[in-house]
Amino acid sequence: MAVRHYTLDFNLSTPVDSASVVPGLLSVFHEQELTETVHDTNGHGYLATFVGKNGRLVILRVHSHGLVTIDLQCHEGDNFAQLDNLLNALERKLKVLLSGNITRIKRLPALVRGAKVDRYWPTADGRLVEYDIDEVVYEEDSAYQNIKILHSQQYGNILVLDGDVNLAESDLAYTQAITGNGRENYAGKEVLILGGGDGGILAELVKQKPKMITMVEISFIDCVFVV
Numbered sequence: 001m002a003v004r005h006y007t008l009d010f011n012l013s014t015p016v017d018s019a020s021v022v023p024g025l026l027s028v029f030h031e032q033e034l035t036e037t038v039h040d041t042n043g044h045g046y047l048a049t050f051v052g053k054n055g056r057l058v059i060l061r062v063h064s065h066g067l068v069t070i071d072l073q074c075h076e077g078d079n080f081a082q083l084d085n086l087l088n089a090l091e092r093k094l095k096v097l098l099s100g101n102i103t104r105i106k107r108l109p110a111l112v113r114g115a116k117v118d119r120y121w122p123t124a125d126g127r128l129v130e131y132d133i134d135e136v137v138y139e140e141d142s143a144y145q146n147i148k149i150l151h152s153q154q155y156g157n158i159l160v161l162d163g164d165v166n167l168a169e170s171d172l173a174y175t176q177a178i179t180g181n182g183r184e185n186y187a188g189k190e191v192l193i194l195g196g197g198d199g200g201i202l203a204e205l206v207k208q209k210p211k212m213i214t215m216v217e218i219s220f221i222d223c224v225f226v227v
Contacts, residue, residue, distance in 0.1 A: 001075050001076050001077065001114075002075075002076040002112050002113060002114045002115040002116070003073055003074070003075060003076065003112070003113045003114055004073070004074055004075075004076060004078070004083075004110040004111070004112055004113075005071065005072070005073050005110060005111040005112075005113060006071070006072040006073075006074075006083065006087060006107075006108075006110045006111075007069070007070070007071055007072075007106075007107070007108050007111075008069070008070040008072075008087055008090065008091060008105075008106075008107045009067065009068070009069050009070075009104075009105070009106040009107075010067070010068040010069075010094055010098060010102055010104075010105055011066065011067055011102070011103045011104040011105075011106075012066040012067065012068065012098060012101045012102060012103060013066065013101050013102075013103050014066060014101060015063075015064055015065060015066040016062065016066075016068070016098065016101065018045070018046030018062040020097070021046075021062055021068065021094070021097050021098070022046060022048070022060070022062065024093055024096075024097045025060070025090065025093055025094070025097075028086070028089045028090055028093060029050045029058065031089075032050075032052060032056070032082075032086055033052055033053060034050035034051060034052045034056065034058060035050065035051050035052075036048055036049075036050050037049050037050075037051070043064075044063075044064055045061065045062050045063045045064040046060070046061065046062040047059075047060070047061050047062075048060045054074075054075075054078065055074065055075050055078075056072070056073070056074045056078065056083075057071075057072070057073045057074075058070065058071070058072050058073075059071040059072075068094065068098070070087075070090055072086070072087065076112070076115070087107065091105070091107065117133055117134060117135065117136060117150075118133070119131055119132070119133045121160065121163070121164075121165050122163075124164065129165075131150070131152050131154070131155065131158070132152050132153045132154050133150045133151065133152050133158070134151060134152070134153065135150070135151040136148065136149075136150055136151075137149040137150060137151050137157060145161050145162045146161070146162050146163070147159075147160075147161060148160040148161075152168065154170070155168035155169065155170040156168055156169030156170055157169050159198075166198055167198045167200065171200060172200070175200040175201055175204055176204065178201055179201060179204050179205060185208070186205055186208040186209075186210045187208055187209050187210065188209070188210065188211050189210050189211055190210065190211050190212045190213075190214075191205055191210050191212070191213045191214070192213075192214050192215075192216070193205075193213065193214070193215040193216070194216055195216070195217060195218060196215040196216075196217055197217070199215075201215075202215050
């Protein structure tokens, strides 16, 4: 079963003492029948975990540098309305307790971990992108790489090679724009493609029956395709 991970952050203009924040939140946790455990941080702020009978876990951290963070983890089948009510109650309480000291409040959508279909894929520069993926259409390990085809409501089928998103059916409009959207007639002509990448441009041009297509691609080895 998948786990949902919610986050709620309060950035502060000045650090606060946990004694001025935590007591005002305890009533919210107790209403949800969450049991508190305070952890020793060796002087690095306040850290407590709150565990519920239904498997819910809340982590409350009052950082010493002016940041209050709340992490809530629960099972996928939990009551989402109750979770929203809990987060809303904590947010309202903290707005009152930290009044005049808040510079930013950030509450992100839940991160779903361990789901049957993985919706999160990192970019080459270390950012995380969530796609509306609802099905694994194909997956196989070739002699060279892991190959996945995933289905998305927005992008159609997506090709993922070794964990990197390469292209999707929705890229067709981009490919057609590069080739001129029908304004150029390639029939019987010699065509040079510089850096054709995934071969989408090549596949589109072949349909127009040119005399010859030469595609030059930069690679770790010398690579020239002639059609």
